[in-house]
Amino acid sequence: MAMTAPAADGAAAASMADQPADTQAGASVADGSEGGGGAPAAAQRNAKLYFDVGSSTPPANASADLAGVLAALKDDANAKARISGFHDETGSAATNAELAKKRAQAVQSWLESQGIAADRIVLDKPAVTEGGGKPEEARRVEVSVE
Secondary structure (H helix, E strand, C coil): CCCEEECCCCCEEECCCCCCHHHCCCEEECCCCCCCCCCCCCCCCEEEEECCCCCCCCCCCHHHHHHHHHHHHHHCCCCCEEEEEEECCCCCHHHHHHHHHHHHHHHHHHHHHCCCCHHHEEECCCEECCCCCCHHHHHEEEEEEC
16 A cells, blocks of 8 residues: 655655655664665664655655564564654744654554554654754654564
8 A cells, every 4th residue: 555645845745665765855774773785674673764854755765774663563463663753943833743743654654554553553742852963853753662
């Protein structure tokens, strides 16, 4: 099943499964994974994905970086995925919260498209990133397996 996530400007953005990797924006990181190669993903309990400014389009490496989380969920039928979207304090709070929510929903849709039941996915309320960290930290989605 193809899933789409609306971009901040209202245009539809292709899902991770539908869009070639070389046309996706952003970057992502799977905590503790080595990535690359064609080997099956080792189960990882955490991943972070970094989105472009104003975009809910999943980053280019999202599928690969979420593969470890997916493996952990498939290995443990009782495990749940917790997805948290983050945003910064600049601009409209309502717009930022909605964008963080859409980013988290894009990740949720991908997990569901990979066979993870909706009742095993928990979306946290969008959170504001505070402090003077790197700007991309404010445009992230974190996924943890619990």
